[in-house]
Amino acid sequence: METLPIGDFAARSGVAPSALRYYEREGLIRSTRTGGNQRRYLRSELRRVAFIKIAQQVGVSLEEIRDALAELPENRTPTKADWARLSAHWRRKLEERISIMERLRDQLTGCIGCGCLSLQRCSLINPADRLAARGSGPQMIINPPS
């Protein structure tokens, strides 16, 4: 089957070789090796990288992305249906994020009106459903409630 060396794969996916090696170490993508131990990527891996990039834009951590990708079949190249199932799942996540941000927007509008921006009164800061950041380290936008 036709495969790509890491440089070509990086060019086609728009992800640096170093990042691809990192993804592989972290179990997000796979590659086969030549006799001389060089990576060769199946074209179908491009879809994985595409998925990773989309999920990242939605603010999902690599760990979560890995877990999601783990649902794809291991023994065969994923079909359109496999991808469609995964995509549908993430579209729902994306919609959740959108509605959270819309709520944020509406409430910010309200706060502009009243000029409050008060931690005590304003639902923007302490909404019933916690969208506050949890844990340490750099925060992804609207940390997904686990």
Next chain:
Amino acid sequence: METLPIGDFAARSGVAPSALRYYEREGLIRSTRTGGNQRRYLRSELRRVAFIKIAQQVGVSLEEIRDALAELPENRTPTKADWARLSAHWRRKLEERISIMERLRDQLTGCIGCGCLSLQRCSLINPADRLAARGSGPQMIINPPS
């Protein structure tokens, strides 16, 4: 004027004392000191922290937040009007993010239909307007086009 020690301020703002000290070092908030060098916060600083938390949820870096906060008056406690101006500005940013995510959602829906998720063809991955991640380090959601 009535002020709060760091512990109380942390409790009221929902931000850890260590984070508050960090924000101060980074020039995002201010405090006065007691004779014994302990921090005392004005209640009006709570609004700053509220603003910081909201902006972070929208995916803005502390550096950008600091720049935004720098527009508030230094010599007096910000008025409602000061805050309203700032909030209106950030509401626009928030709306931008929302529309980007909506576009993402619509295109992902399309991709589910066609099952492509192809890097080459799919506008999700390489949209004309770069919303791809730039630079290194952990990526904020939908890195704001500078």
Next chain:
DNA sequence: CTGCAACTTGAAGTTCACTTCAACTCAAGG
């Protein structure tokens, strides 16, 4: 006035998502 929780500092540690580096090996065109 004492005791103890709450505070102070600077320095070092943490996590994520990578990148960079050094030293080395492989693959392919001339």
Next chain:
DNA sequence: CCTTGAGTTGAAGTGAACTTCAAGTTGCAG
């Protein structure tokens, strides 16, 4: 065959946004 660009590894570095630690100081209740 030889050169050269592309690839390999592990280890260390980066930047954001904090947290943790150690060693010492302050403020207030009793």
